[in-house]
Amino acid sequence: MGWRLTKFNLVSLIFGFTFLYLPITLLVVYSFNESRLVTVWAGFSTVWYRELWHNRGLIDAAWVTLRLALISASVATVLGTMAAIALSRYTRFRGRTLMTGMIYAPLVMPEVITGLSLLLFFVAINLDRGFLTVTLAHISTSMCFVAVVVQSRLRSLDRSLEDAAMDLGATPTATLFHVTLPLIWPAVIAGWMLAFTLSLDDLVIASFTTGPGSTTLPMKIYSQVRLGVTPEINAVCTILIAIVSVGVVAATLINRRRMVRQARDERLAAEG
């Protein structure tokens, strides 16, 4: 579309974005509040951030979560990308419908059900709950998100480049590695980031599938939130928001520069 904005459009944009950002902004602002009472402003202070350094339990949980997110996102990206290639490039194989279902269903499946089913599975195969089980659980859910992100990029990709490579004698495998993968790389990175934040974020599935000694940060936050709002939690949340925001904004900017460059290359190629 793209057109003149009416007053109504402007109001709905302002309202929508205020609604989206006001709660997070307030949370961040109140993390710098000096008072322990989270709803009364008593002046700027970083006391709660300093306090965090002494909270052993929170720091341990943060490490567990970070390791979990790094490992599960990386494996999920590999598996998810493979699934995306399988679904959009190898269109004819037995069980394709089943695979499509197994990719899409977990995306909307209520987390309690995914968590419950994975836990019962781990119990059934006699695998002790701990870091390994929660990692496996996160890989299984994240890989579906990665697959969808990569698949949408594969769909919009101009197939003629791959055709050309194969016409010039490249094997399908070589084509995949030298033509397709470099072209879908931004989507693979985006998929990894999505998997990483999903893992960083997850409370429900982790609560079901983890064991003693592998408490994740969201579980820690959750157990404290249930006791009430505290400025320390605001501070932890602010740090997490900052990390994620910087990551997403950076990725968007890099992606945009890449697209500009690619468009230029394509134009040059067309002129050349």
Next chain:
Amino acid sequence: MARSGGATGAGARGPQAEERAGSGGLFRRIVIGVPFLWLVLLFLVPFLIVFKISLSQVAVAMPPYIPTFGDPSTWWSALQQFSLDNYAWIAGDQLYLDAYILSLVIAATSTLLTLLIAYPLAYGMAKAPSAWRTTLLMLVILPFWTSFLIRVYAWIAILKPEGLFNQLLLFLGLIDQPLVILNTPVAIFIGIVYSYLPFMTLPIYASLERMDHSLIEAAADLGSPPLKAFWKITFPLSLPGVVAGCFLVFIPAAGEFVIPDLLGGSRTLMIGKTVWLEFFTNRDWPVASAVAVVLVAILVVPIAILQRQQEREG
């Protein structure tokens, strides 16, 4: 599988190109097989286990249920031990029925509320100058990347009786008694609308953005008032996005746990929380499994519709 011939000339797409892409031999088998097996093992099989356990008896042991099959020789006798007791138990207890109905009602209401906020937002975004659009899109996606738990948590400080929203209303003199919002269904609606807004906004925006603008101009040229043109042209064309958005909100909202738990208080018992309580507090795994199976049975239709639509979109 051997690689079929080299050059097939121009326009070699379609089935022929597919055939060639399909002939990767071992590599192809790995690319399809590994994720396939992974999903079967860690999505399908666990779900079948839930189904199986929902048919078994509760036991005071670890694991707290009587396994219904071990080695194949006992399968037949195990099969005879299957019982629908857990389902009968759920059906007989008003608590579960209420929780299911409440979950569906809350999910449906919040889906509608999300649509009411997301549609104008997506519409405004689609009409914005193209230079803004990437930024607006990023602004919608960004909260989606930040923690779900944090976003729900942020609302507690706002909605509490002594929270910021009540402080504002008291300051403005609109109320003289703090409103009780936290621990009521209203707080759940706010939480769901807030958390799932991007899921609704993005598909609607995508279908609006793709729309051919000349259609609206043609309607205007032919004397149609803008509002009529919107209802007759824009809205029907954006319907695929609306439908996808509604399902993307409704399905997870129906099984939501975190939002009702943190914002809804203990009196609003939704089904996601029921599964959680049966499992962690009552340690009744068979009943928890049966509750989960019934929830999936309810959601399987919307999931199938969503999936079919996603496939058609691609």
